[in-house]
Amino acid sequence: MLATIAKRLFAAIPSLVGVVVVTFVLTRALPGDPAAYFAGPSATVEAVEQVREKLGLNASLPKQFARYVVDLVHGDWGESHSTGQPVLTELVQRLPASLELTLCGLLIAAVIAVPLGILAATRPGSWVDHACRLLTTAGVSLPTFFTGLLLSYIFYFLLGWAPAPLGRLDPYLSAPASVTGFYLIDSLIAGDWEVFVASARQLVLPAVTMGLFVMAPLARMTRAAMLGVLSSDFIRTARASGLAKRTILYKYAFRNALLPVVTTMGMVFSFMLGSNVLVEKVFAWPGIGSYAIEALTSSDYAPVQGFVLTMAVLYVLLNLAVDLTYTLIDPRVSLDG
Amino acid sequence: MTTATIAAAPKPISHFRYVVSENPVTAFAFALFGLFVLLAIFGPAIAPYDPLYTDNAVAMHPPMKGHWFGTDSVGRDILSRVIVATRLDFGIALAAVALSFAIGCALGCCAGYFGGWTDRIVSRISDTIMAFPLFVLAMGIVAALGNTVGNIVLATAIINLPFYIRVARAEVNVRRNAGFVEAARLSGNTDTRILLRHLFPNILPPTMVQVSLNMGWAILNAAGLSFIGLGVRPPQAEWGIMVAEGAQYIVSGEWWVALFPGAVLMLAVFCFNLLGDGLRDLIDPRRRT
Amino acid sequence: MNQIIDIAAHPLSIGERVALLKVRDLTLEFQTRSGVVHALEDVSFELYKGETLGLVGESGSGKSVLSYAILRILDAAGRITAGSIEFGGMDLLRARESDMQELRGRELAMIFQNPRVALNPIRAVGKQIEDVLKHHAPLRDQDLKSRAIALLQQVRIADPERRYHAYPFEMSGGQCQRVMIAIALACSPALLIADEPTTGLDVTTQAAIMDLVQDLGRARQMATLLITHDLGLAAQYCDRIVVMHAGHVVESAPKREILRMPRHPYTAKLIGSIPHGAGTLRELTAIPGNLPDLRRGNLPPCRYRDRCERSLDLCDTRPLARLDDGNHMVACWNPQ
DSSP: OOOHHHHHHHHHHHHHHHHHHHHHHHHHSSOOOOOHHHTTOOOHHHHHHHHHHHHTTOOOOHHHHHHHHHHHTTTOOOOOTTTOSHHHHHHHHHHHHHHHHHHHHHHHHHHHHHHHHHHHHTTSSSSSHHHHHHHHHHTTTTTHHHHHHHHHHIIIISOOOOSSSSSSSHHHHHOOOOOOHHHHHHHHHOOOOOHHHHHHHHHHHHHHHHHHHHHHHHHHHHHHHHHHHHSSHHHHHHHTTTTTHHHIIIIIIIIHHHHHHHHHHHHHHHHHHHHHHHHHHHHTTTTTHHHHHHHTTTTTTTHHHHHHHHHHHHHHHHHHHHHHHHHHHHHHHHHHH | OOOOOGGGGSSSHHHHHHHHOOHHHHHHHHHHHHHHHHHHHHHHHHHHTTTTTTOGGGGGSSTTBBBBBBBBTTBHHHHHHHHHHHHHHHHHHHHHHHHHHHHHHHHHHHHHHHOHHHHHHHHHHHHHTTTSSSHHHHHHHHHHHOSHHHHHHHHHHHHHHHHHHHHHHHHHHHHHOOOOHHHHTTTOOOHHHHIIIIIIHHHHHHHHHHHHHHHHHHHHHHHHHHHTTTOOOOOOHHHHHHHHHHHHHHTTTHHHHHHHHHHHHHHHHHHHHHHHHHHHHHHHGGGGO | OOOHHHHHHHHOOOOOOOOEEEEEEEEEEEETTTTTEEEEEEEEEEETTOOOEEEOOOOTTHHHHHHHHTTTTTTTTEEEEEEEEEETEEEETOOOOHHHHHHBTTTTEESSTTTTTTTTTTHHHHHHHHHHHHHSOOOOHHHHHHHHHHHHHHOOOOSSHTTTTGGGGOOOHHHHHHHHHHHHHHHHHSSSEEEEETSSSSSHHEEEEEEHHHHHHHHHHHHEEESSSOOHHHHHHHEEEEEEEETEEEEEEEHHHHHHHHHSHHHHHHTTSOOOTTTGGGOOOOOOOOOOOTTOOOOOSSTGGGGSSSOOOOHHOOOOOOOOOOSOOOOOSSSS
């Protein structure tokens, strides 16, 4: 078991290397003057030269790359010239907000999409099946930012059920003491029920918006996988042995159907991390996505580079987790590693 | 063994008609696609107002006669802007997908055919691209290269490369040592000729489905990038940027500024997704889900 | 339900014949996109306790479909339009689904071909045996495990304690089939249906598996319905043989009689097509033509008619024959 984990970790290294190389190329090795980018649009000529010295942009490319990697490892991810703060510090501070949002979105999507897919597969032709089909075709067409706005309009402006899309917490309440950075967890730890409910209320619309987009591929894959598995030979054997319908559906069919669903998760995460940025803009969510957007509008490049790197590393780690989960579920995989 | 192309199916027109009649949804998608193409081509000519013409007298007006989609904060007619934006969005998506298709297929074919180092390098490129959440990579590319529409096209093209590389590589790899390829080789064809004339037509069916689905995704991507301020600049009319302009007003009740461009955007993506599904049914009914 | 248990528990005295399964005039069709497939028509036969009955026919003759109908695990598109199936006196077609679930695995069991794919690929084989045991008999966990291991041993799997944890992909085809037999026989059913159990296995393994089924069957006085396209296999292991063609039963008789004196032209050709001893290929008979398309609305009363050399005019007009002297049944107006 440990050997498999180690092997998988090892296999993730080339991806990490690739990610670092690409972010390096994107920021240092492209046409134009990188020093000017990093110094900012309002920098003087001297300031640009200072930046050039500081970042070692006069050295050869390989040397620059080595310097870049060393800096990254030491936690020097540059400075945002609009806020004056080190990029890594700000990213670390804002990351929990993005993670909380993404994970809640994923949870909502899974809780709705997976049972829907199972039901659609076991009741073909029923209204559940048609609802599932509608969701899977329409769901992938919904632009995330538009869905977010629409949901805000309907549930905040028209119905008044949701709070204003102004971020993680009502401005009159103060954030709970930071343990994990997740307001939901931290408020429970602090025993602060009011803050828990308030943060949950702020989370609902953005998390649903994020989840809506990925419900479609999840439901589609679950349905397809269940249909495929339910018509396979070993299900027939299980039926012939008289096993209860529930046992067959969950112990036999669903566990096997999980396999292709888990492999879809990689794509799902790619979408979610991408749409994170859009949702954060719509709901003024103080995560790393809005950090990057603000930096973009002020032509501040170090934060954008840090953001891309963070997202990519997160994605590699998530894929690793998916890979390991797959290994755990499917005994056939671990043998060939 | 004959090379199978779409045209090799018996009586393509009647097969097309059969699938379309079996599947009214696909027929609808084709009709919608036709409408969009018309809008893209003739848009500026049929728009009732100049999309850039501002008129503060009618600013922020909800839909009314003469301004069927209402007006925005500086009095521009939203209907006209939505119509004219069709050309820009479709143009961006088309350019990006065409670029992606051409380069991706070329790379994939070479990787599948020659194997060895070519395969390793191409696969490495593809894997590296896929190591990023794709929208984030697009953001990074546009930020690095500069905030222009051309770079949006380039970024979208790059992030879509892996799909085409993968499909082309797989299809060519399977057929690399097939009988008809051997025969072509023995009769003196160069590798390029074999790739172009014999292998490439085989990868068309699955890639065509991919192209249609990609178009929808490319439009979403371009709109998303514009929404966060990358690529298209005001006062240009593009669906994403129009939704961004409307975003600040929708939560205070002025819904039309964001709704109409967003709804049309959704319709366009929906149309391409349906088309992709329909094409898949046409070409490979086994893969229907 | 109690009636079945009585029959099953009732030890047979010499010469006693108790009918366990009675299929009468079973007619079955499938709704498909390209039309209605008349898969079975007026199928009748009886299976007695303790005997092994061979159901023989080409692919597409309806043998497997018949077994699914008995167990009521037919595809949703299948409909039984006429006839009855009685098992131990119980009307299977009218039984409730909950009663059928009780029966399946407990009194009525089935093993399938391609054992590797007929087992859950991501569940240890020991657990799969336990699932059946758990469902039909309330046992404690450690009892379940020891029962499962005991069963693995009974089906002659070496090192059963270790194999308990194995997955199907780690076992050979023959071993997987043994596991399926263990699952099927876990609750000592009165009837075992074996649907092409040896197809895909090599010849030595085939013999071993069939011997195993025979031995275990005899020890429990279990009836076996052996479905196969291999007449040679049926000849070796069955007491009686029922021959099917295109959804009809064409002949049924004790093994020796049917092999020495096949009366239906189809049976005769089938026997003639088995390679034997010193014969040459040229001596083998081939059966001309193909199975008729069962979607046709105008099928002749005898579905072998179009392939038959002995057909008469009345084969077109009169309903399918049924000449039965109590021992040997043949569905032919012009038997040989």
